[in-house]
Every structure is written in C-alpha cells, then in structure tokens.
Amino acid sequence: MSVSQNNPSNNMRSQLFEAKSALFIGAHPDDIEFYCGGLVYMLQANGCQVTFAVGTRGGKGYTGWMKRRLERLRTAHQHDSAHILGGAKVVLYDYSDKSLANDVQSYAQDLKTLIKNINPDVIFTWDPDFIYNPHSDHQAAAQAGRIASEKRCIYYYGTREPNVWIGFDINIMQIKIKALRAHRTETPWYYWMLIRGSFLTRHKNAGVKVGERYAEALRRLS
Ligand SMILES: [Zn+2]
Numbered sequence: 470m471s472v473s474q475n476n477p478s479n480n481m482r483s484q485l486f487e488a489k490s491a492l493f494i495g496a497h498p499d500d501i502e503f504y505c506g507g508l509v510y511m512l513q514a515n516g517c518q519v520t521f522a523v524g525t526r527g528g529k530g531y532t533g534w535m536k537r538r539l540e541r542l543r544t545a546h547q548h549d550s551a552h553i554l555g556g557a558k559v560v561l562y563d564y565s566d567k568s569l570a571n572d573v574q575s576y577a578q579d580l581k582t583l584i585k586n587i588n589p590d591v592i593f594t595w596d597p598d599f600i601y602n603p604h605s606d607h608q609a610a611a612q613a614g615r616i617a618s619e620k621r622c623i624y625y626y627g628t629r630e631p632n633v634w635i636g637f638d639i640n641i642m643q644i645k646i647k648a649l650r651a652h653r654t655e656t657p658w659y660y661w662m663l664i665r666g667s668f669l670t671r672h673k674n675a676g677v678k679v680g681e682r683y684a685e686a687l688r689r690l691s
Contacts, residue, residue: 484622485635486511488590490518494580494614496569496595496606497527498547498561499652504626505593506554506645507637507685513555520558520587521551524576524610525566527655542654550651553644569609573616576609580617592618596625596688628688636681642672 491512493501501509501521513519526540544561551557562579564572584592594614595607607627615623624633650656675684 484591485633486515486517488512488517490520490587490589492520492522492580492584492587492589492592493557494522494524494592494594494610494617496524496604496610497566498523498543499527499550499649499655500595500607500610501593501626502550502554502645502649502652505685505687506648507641507683508593508635508687509554509557510641510644510648511635511637513557518558518587519555520560520583520589521547522580522583523547523559523561524564524569524572524613525606526561526563528566539654543652546652546654550648553648553651567606569606569613573609573612576613577616580613581619584617584621590622592621592623593626593687594618594623596628596630599625599627599629623690625688625690626685628686631675631686631688633687633689634675634678634684635687636676636679636684638682642683 493505493509495501500523509519527543528536528540547559547561551559560583562576564576569576592614595611597608597611597615599607599611611625650661669683672683672685675686676682678684678686
C-alpha cells in the first residue's frame with residue numbers, strides 16, 4: 470500500500486490513513502466502489518470507520534413496481550458490496566434517480582446532519598468537473614458534498630486532475646472487483662466484459678504514479 474502526491478507530505482498520509490472516520494458520498498449504489506473501492510477496503514483494514522452516503526437507490530427512470538423492485542435490489546446490493554469491502558456503514562436516501570439535481574440543497578442538509586453525527590476526519594465525493602461521464606446526479610452529489618463538508622478535508626473521486634494516488638496490489642483489486650460486481654444489475658457479465666479492459670487499464674495507469682500494480686486517483690482540494 471502506498472500513497473503519493475505531487476508534493477508528498479507526511480500530513481497527507483496521516484490525514485488519509487490515520488483517519489478514524491471517513492465519509493464517502495455518492496449519487497447511486499456503485500459510484501463509490503467504481504472509484505474508491507480499494508481505498509475503502511484499506512481504510513477499514515487500518516481501523517477507520519467508513520460510512521457511505523448514497524443519494525438515490527438507483528431506480529433510474531423506471532416507474533411503478535419496476536422502479537421499486539430495482540431500488541430494493543440495488544439497496545441490497547449496496548449492503549452486500551459494503552460488507553465485501555470490510556463492513557462500511559451504509560446510509561441510503563430516497564431522492565429520485567436522474568433528478569438529484571433538483572434536491573441538492575436538501576441532500577446537502579441530510580449530509581450535514583450525517584456529518585454532525587459521525588464527525589468524519591475526511592470526506593470523499595464526486596469531482597464536479599468530471600466531464601468523462603457528465604451525469605447530472607453525479608454533479609449534484611458533488612455539489613451537495615461540497616456544501617455539506619464546509620471546512621472539512623475533502624477529496625474528489627472520478628477526477629481528471631488527480632493529485633493523490635492510492636496504490637494497491639492484485640489482492641485488493643480482486644476485492645474491489647468483487648464489491649463492484651456485487652451490484653449485479655449494473656455489472657452483469659456481458660457489461661463487465663465490455664468495460665473490464667478499460668477499467669483495469671485506468672487502474673494500471675494510475676498505479677504507475679506510485680510504482681504499484683494498480684491505484685485509484687483522487688483530487689484533494691487545497
Ligand atoms: Zn452513478
């Protein structure tokens with residue numbers, strides 16, 4: 470395991486890996502695993518209590534029983550995945566999938582309440598400037614996270630401008646993949662076959678930054 474930054478500092482290491490409590494904010498079940506699954510596992514292995522805050526249950530545009538069934542499935546899958554990653558506490562909110570942008574202030578208030586309760590040393594959320602996948606829910610989670618975090622230490626995931634890389638080995642990568650694939654409606658085998666190559670390449674390219682096989686990339690706000 471290693472941590473790197475353009476301007477390495479011991480403070481950076483201690484903030485991340487001496488954190489006693491960490492909050493990861495997402496819009497949908499699976500957001501956090503895609504970009505931070507390895508980090509979540511390592512933090513918890515290091516004794517940190519990790520909490521996931523997820524704005525929607527991922528019902529997408531479906532209506533009626535289809536929507537409710539999908540939400541139930543994805544809620545269960547989020548809990549399965551958190552268990553695989555070491556037992557993160559999961560808090561799911563009931564904002565509508567695809568329209569979280571209408572509820573940024575309300576989600577931010579929920580997050581403020583959660584932050585008051587768990588008092589995280591560090592907070593992670595979507596990068597609002599991530600243009601590779603400009604999903605309005607992701608941007609809404611980024612905004613809500615930024616508002617709620619106030620003056621606390623915050624890192625963005627899903628960023629194109631990383632300044633911190635969290636390196637790990639094949640074992641942790643396998644745990645990350647297992648957690649991601651616990652979201653069975655989102656990563657069925659045929660979809661996984663499509664994205665597997667680019668997923669691994671992204672992590673390998675990030676790993677080069679820290680001399681490890683794989684890594685996750687983050688942007689810490691200065
Ligand atoms: Zn998402």
